[in-house]
Amino acid sequence: xxxxQVRLAAKQPEHEIIGEVTxxxxxxxxxxxxxxxxxxxxxxxxxxxxxxDVIVIATGSEPNLxxxxxDDAKHARTLGRQVLPSIPGLDxxxxxxxxxxxxxxxxxxxxxxxxxxxxxxxxxxxxxxLSERNCRVxxxxxxxxxxxxxxxxxxxxxxxxAAIKGIQLRPSTALLEVxxxxxxxxxxxxxxxxxxxxxxxxxxxxxxWIEGVDWVVPVMGRRSREDLFLHLKESSEFDGVxxxxxxxxxxxxxxxxxxxxxxxxxxxx
Ligand SMILES: Cc1cc2nc3c(=O)[nH]c(=O)nc-3n(C[C@H](O)[C@H](O)[C@H](O)COP(=O)(O)OP(=O)(O)OC[C@H]3O[C@@H](n4cnc5c(N)ncnc54)[C@H](O)[C@@H]3O)c2cc1C
Numbered sequence: 001x002x003x004x005q006v007r008l009a010a011k012q013p014e015h016e017i018i019g020e021v022t023x024x025x026x027x028x029x030x031x032x033x034x035x036x037x038x039x040x041x042x043x044x045x046x047x048x049x050x051x052x053d054v055i056v057i058a059t060g061s062e063p064n065l066x067x068x069x070x071d072d073a074k075h076a077r078t079l080g081r082q083v084l085p086s087i088p089g090l091d092x093x094x095x096x097x098x099x100x101x102x103x104x105x106x107x108x109x110x111x112x113x114x115x116x117x118x119x120x121x122x123x124x125x126x127x128x129x130l131s132e133r134n135c136r137v138x139x140x141x142x143x144x145x146x147x148x149x150x151x152x153x154x155x156x157x158x159x160x161x162a163a164i165k166g167i168q169l170r171p172s173t174a175l176l177e178v179x180x181x182x183x184x185x186x187x188x189x190x191x192x193x194x195x196x197x198x199x200x201x202x203x204x205x206x207x208x209w210i211e212g213v214d215w216v217v218p219v220m221g222r223r224s225r226e227d228l229f230l231h232l233k234e235s236s237e238f239d240g241v242x243x244x245x246x247x248x249x250x251x252x253x254x255x256x257x258x259x260x261x262x263x264x265x266x267x268x269x
Contacts, residue, residue, distance in 0.1 A: 008102035012125030061222035061248035063097035089178030110214035119149035123219035222252035
């Protein structure tokens with residue numbers, strides 16, 4: 001199927017409409033007579049066989065968590081392009097990504113802590129998705145708002161639904177460590193050391209453990225799946241072939257910039 005992350009996003013409550021984007025593009029591709037080969041993994045070997053003049057890589061992105069290394073990211077890491085978060089404990093089994101949840105790969109239950117370090121729908125919508133599946137959900141964010149980058153009116157409606165569903169929201173709270181089914185956090189701001197130049201420093205509050213956490217869902221950014229692109233660029237076997245990349249494979253972000261960028265590239269080909 002076409003769609004990548006949009007198919008996951010469309011599973012979030014009140015977010016189904018985002019699926020129109022890929023439905024529209026799929027229809028446009030069919031109208032344009034594009035030969036779609038689905039369920040195929042592109043590799044350097046399979047791409048070489050195609051003997052194309054131009055290859056556009058759109059392999060997207062995946063959650064930037066230590067236990068989410070499907071693309072081995074070897075080239076990218078060698079180039080210092082893939083830096084994992086340094087928070088201890090993120091590699092444990094009960095720490096899962098929103099992709100794993102929305103794809104149905106894992107089905108959390110009980111107390112779930114969602115970490116919104118992204119500020120958009122990835123965390124907020126996943127919290128709602130989990131709540132509708134009878135999880136007790138708490139969302140923390142180091143920002144002063146949960147869903148800080150969601151458009152204000154839409155965010156307000158999310159807060160209303162969160163209140164109805166009993167989702168606890170705890171903004172201005174930083175994740176410091178994931179222990180054994182417990183999570184260490186601290187308030188981002190505190191009244192400590194308020195005199196002199198200290199008042200211009202950001203002094204966090206005391207650490208606190210949130211106990212009895214069955215699942216942790218850190219939404220802390222994504223990393224591009226760029227190894228295929230880097231491989232083709234470096235390989236002499238693709239000398240003379242124009243290799244381009246678009247979308248989250250360049251850098252993870254929102255759809256409108258991706259479509260605009262892909263459209264601009266397509267006009268040059
Ligand atoms: C939960 C969630 C909610 C979101 N909400 C919004 C929103 O409200 N608004 C917004 O603008 N953006 C949103 N986004 C972000 C948006 O979905 C992404 O920016 C966009 O989908 C990126 O598109 P892409 O095609 O570059 O990559 P992806 O969507 O990651 O797609 C890449 C595709 O390539 C496939 N692939 C990878 N490697 C290979 C290979 N070797 N061979 C063949 N296929 C391969 C993958 O399986 C995948 O299907 C959201 C994302 C998530 C996860």
